[in-house]
Amino acid sequence: MDDPLIPHLKLVHQFPECWNTIGIDRGAIRFVLSGATLMAPGLTSKGGSLPGEEDEELEEGEVVVVTAEGKEEACLVGMLRMGTERMKKERKGVVMDSGHYLGDGLWRLGLD
DSSP states (O other): OOSOOOOOHHHHHHSGGGSOEEEEOHHHHHHHTTTOOEETHHHHSTTOBOOOTTSOOOOTTOEEEEEETTOSSOOEEEEOSSOHHHHHHHOOSEEESOEEETTSHHHHSOOO
16 A cells, blocks of 8 residues: 555544645535535635645645634545645646545544
8 A cells, every 4th residue: 555544533633733734615515524526616715725825835645634614623634636736726626536524434433
């Protein structure tokens, strides 16, 4: 296996400062929580957030945590298919095919 390890969201919620994050707007929340592919417009719109000019850009293949506008905890974690610099330029396309999201089978799996 050459893919990077993707942390469980419960671990992400305990240690939120340890992960690279990007943010989706309110309109993308319901799609993400239903397991849909994450698309660039949800990140590049007014409510979305990507690394600023002073922050280091995130590259394709990096594991990132996705937060949602107006919410406190992360809702998705997965591997980027497109770097943040390209997202800002193109403002369209698939950003993340799949990942671990709130309410999926892994989330419901009892870890206690």
